Amino acid sequence: MADTVPRKQALHYFWERIVDQIGYKFTPDEELVDFLLEQEVALEEKFEAPYCPCQRRTGVWAQDMQIICPCIPYHREHYDKMRRCWCGLFVHKDVTDPDALKQIPPDEV
Amino acid sequence: MSRPKVFLYALSTCPWCRKTKQLLTDTKVEFDFVDIDLLPDDEADAIADKAYEVSGARVFPIVVIGDDVVVGYDPDKLADLLKVGWGS
Numbered sequence: 001m002a003d004t005v006p007r008k009q010a011l012h013y014f015w016e017r018i019v020d021q022i023g024y025k026f027t028p029d030e031e032l033v034d035f036l037l038e039q040e041v042a043l044e045e046k047f048e049a050p051y052c053p054c055q056r057r058t059g060v061w062a063q064d065m066q067i068i069c070p071c072i073p074y075h076r077e078h079y080d081k082m083r084r085c086w087c088g089l090f091v092h093k094d095v096t097d098p099d100a101l102k103q104i105p106p107d108e109v
Numbered sequence: 110m111s112r113p114k115v116f117l118y119a120l121s122t123c124p125w126c127r128k129t130k131q132l133l134t135d136t137k138v139e140f141d142f143v144d145i146d147l148l149p150d151d152e153a154d155a156i157a158d159k160a161y162e163v164s165g166a167r168v169f170p171i172v173v174i175g176d177d178v179v180v181g182y183d184p185d186k187l188a189d190l191l192k193v194g195w196g197s
Contacts, residue, residue, distance in 0.1 A: 032124060039122040053122035055168050056145060056157050063167075086168050087123070103125065103181030107165055 002045075008037040011050065011069075015090075019070050024090040027098045036089045040069055054087040078109045112191070113175025115140035118160040121147050125182035126170040132184060136193050145169075 012033075016026060026033055039053035051057060055067040066074035072085055079085050083092040084101045091098050115133065119126035121144040133140045145153050145160070157167075164171045164178045172179040174190045 035124055043122065054120060054125060054170075056120060058157075058167065059154070088125070102183065103168075105166060105180035106168060107180075 004038060004041045007041045007044075008034070011037060011040065015070050019072065019090050020093075022072055023093055024070075024072060024085070025093050025095075027084070027088055027091045028096065029088070029098050032088060032098075036087055052085075052087050075106075078104070078106055081109050112139070113177075114173075115191070116173045117142035118156070118164075118169060118171040118173075119144050120169045123169050128182050129170045129172060129187075132187065136191075138191055138193065 012026070019025065036053055040050040043053065044050040047057065049064075050069045051064070052067040052069055052071055055071075057064045057067070070085070070090060072079050072090060075086070080092075082101060082104050083095055084090065084098065086103065088098060088101075091101065095101065115138055117126070117129060117133070117140055119130065119142055126144075130142060143156055145156050148156060160169075160171050161167055163173055164180050166180045168180065170180075170182060172187060174187075177190050179186050179190065
């Protein structure tokens with residue numbers, strides 16, 4: 001089994017800097033971060049891009065590119081309303097209790 | 110009064126799908142589920158299309174309870190539709 005730790009660390013390093021620029025940070029739930037990064041490394045290995053673990057590819061690139069992590073810019077209004085991204089890997093910078101945040105269906109935004 | 114059928118569309122990679130499964134299991138709600146990403150590609154596409162048809166969403170989890178659909182992990186909404194209490 002491949003050692004996923006170096007890739008998880010690399011993604012964490014880069015994404016932390018990217019989402020910081022748009023008002024987000026990694027969720028303080030470290031167990032969730034580790035689980036989601038593990039899934040994303042596996043998805044990247046299989047599909048050549050770290051797709052969101054909680055959304056499914058359609059096979060249409062114009063749509064699929066919008067769920068490559070971090071996908072916040074493509075869903076800004078939706079995620080800003082939830083104060084988190086759909087899978088919960090990232091939350092608004094001022095969030096201290098991610099468990100208090102709810103998933104809101106896209107059509108209810 | 111019989112309970113409506115409960116079906117969960119899930120992805121094995123999604124922690125909120127796992128939480129939904131656990132929630133339904135803990136409260137002994139009878140349900141069926143499918144982890145779409147674990148199916149062969151053709152079958153997965155067909156089931157994902159079906160999930161989109163009933164929910165209008167490509168995000169997971171999606172729970173179908175009779176004629177109602179819950180998109181996302183929402184214990185309150187599930188409890189309301191299933192007439193159960195969580196953790197009591």
